[in-house]
Amino acid sequence: MISSCPICNVQVLTAELERHANGHFEDDQLQRDMELAHQMALAESSTDVMVANAHLSGCVGSFSSDSNAQGASSSHSGYSSHYGEVLDEQISCLITAQIRGKVQEIQGGVMSLLRSCLETEGGSSTSIISGHIDHHQSISSEDKGWGCGWRNIQMLSSHLLKQRPEAREILFGGSGFVPDIPSLQRWLEIAWDKNFDTIGSSHFHNKVYGAKKWIGTTECATLFRFFGLRARIVDFDSTESSGLQNKNVKRAGSQVRGPMDKFVVKNNPSKSSSELCQEDAESMRGRQVLVDWVWNYFASGRSDRSGMQRVTVSDKTPLYFQHQGHSRTIVGIQKKKGHHGSQDQYTLLILDPGHRTADLERTLRSKKGWQSLVKRGVHTLKKPQYQLCYVDCGIANAEEIEQLKTIDSILVRF
Known part of the structure; x- marks a missing residue:
């Protein structure tokens, strides 16, 4: 006092x-x-x-x-x-x-090491990756088992602070650094106090500081939107229940399990659900729709559109990647051209807060064993639902910020 x-x-x-x-x-x-x-x-x-x-x-x-x-x-x-x-x-x-979050510095940067590994790979692959990002690992004595969402927010924040001057001006009060988890929890509570995501916050009883509670894409979007950043959520859903969610009907809090958010308002694309389902069945088999979306997302922000370079850098933010039980950060995607009319093969490039930063640096620097830590193919996408969160460029004005208080998403069926 x-x-x-x-x-x-x-x-x-x-x-x-x-x-x-x-x-x-x-x-x-x-x-x-x-x-x-x-x-x-x-x-x-x-x-x-x-x-x-x-x-x-x-x-x-x-x-x-x-x-x-x-x-x-x-x-x-x-x-x-x-x-x-x-x-x-x-x-x-x-x-x-607020306190600066602990992060193990990687000399040269993790993305520089990853780019070097991708460029030295054989074959006819093309990769698109994000710019700077710091890897924030979960720590056994602090957040092991529940803190992956907060660690992904830290990773996304490290990118925004480095790559986007307009975000650096306003994120965390202009501090210029990524706060630790307790500080981020306080910022989220303030966002809730300012009426951001009033429906979702009620699930936490508007209190999260000091609690070992899982969070997801909605809390990530809420935090960034509070600062005026245009955080967006995309839902990829193959379950029958999505038909109910399409009508903006929100499930009761007792039915929410883990960090997958059920409170988010899911908006229909221009096509009807039946048309999307038919299109999925015909041309977008299984989880391919998700990796197609990720490729198009990063490709739309790359400076070199010729496609001749083995590795290009996109100006798009990394993607907060959520599924039931865990979340990670997508920092890029690799495509291998299909032969004789076969389908192109995509591989997500992911930083997992569950991995040790020291192991990540060691494998990337030696160019041995890094694929098992970073690469995830389409065959690994076995969950019925996924959510992505990213941040568009620019700062919202006062009128737009009022609209951003309601957390919504674009629904993609697969």
């Missing part, structure tokens, strides 16, 4: 108030405090009074989400202007208190 000193009117932690006030009775300290109070009074109209050593665990709970700060600090001016209003104390406190 924050209290004002009765002597100099400086705001300090309540627990430190008595010590601070007693310090006024020491002559030297009194002079310094009076000078500080004078300086703060002059700057009061343009800067927040923030507690530099605030602890994250008490940061959000100490303030009401409706409280108003006196102004945003200059270091977060881009974030403040994005929302067109001063930051409230809840957000200001978290910006200061």
Whole structure:
């Protein structure tokens, strides 16, 4: 809690108030405090009074989400202007208190090593990969078994912070780094407080900080949309139940198992479900529709459209890749041309938070055994449902942000 000193009117932690006030009775300290109070009074109209050593665990709970700060600090001016209003104390406190997530640095970068491996492979393959991304692994003592969703958010965030200047300005209050899981949990709670994904948040009772709960694409999209980023969800569904979901009927929370989201509003494409089913049966067999979509997604963002290079880099974000029980990050896709009229073969290129970063670096650097960690063929896609989340370019305006509060998706049947 924050209290004002009765002597100099400086705001300090309540627990430190008595010590601070007693310090006024020491002559030297009194002079310094009076000078500080004078300086703060002059700057009061343009800067927040923030507690530099605030602890994250008490940061959000100490303030009401409706409280108003006196102004945003200059270091977060881009974030403040994005929302067109001063930051409230809840957000200001978290910006200061959030902690940088731990990540094992890979010299040269994981994507550079992956590109080198793909370029030295034999055969007539063509690959498209994302730009920079850091691999964030799950840690046994912290999040093993439940934290994969948060780790994928961290990986996607590392890409956005490096590749998109407009996102760097506003993500996590302009901090410039990827926060740890507890900090991300706080950001998600704030997004819920601001009425993003009100239906889905009720499943968590609007509380996720400190909880070992699975999350999925909806929470990923909610987090990024809160910052004004255009996070999109695509549903790939082969189950009969999708007919019910097409009508925007949401299942009860008791029927939600694992991170696969059932609350998301699934929008029909232009064709009817029967037409899509017929088309799937004729020309898009099985999970091929998913890898076709992934190829087209990355291909639409590559700079070299000639297709002559063995490996090209796309400006598209990596894909948060969710299925029942686990989630990973798709960082690219490889295609091998079919011979004598046979179908082209696709292989997803994936970073799994369940793998150790050290193992990933070792195999990529030695060019031995990396395929088993990174490559996933169509035959491995055996789940009835998949969800992808990606982030479009640009920053949403205030009107669009209101629309982004409702988490929806595009439904693709396969």
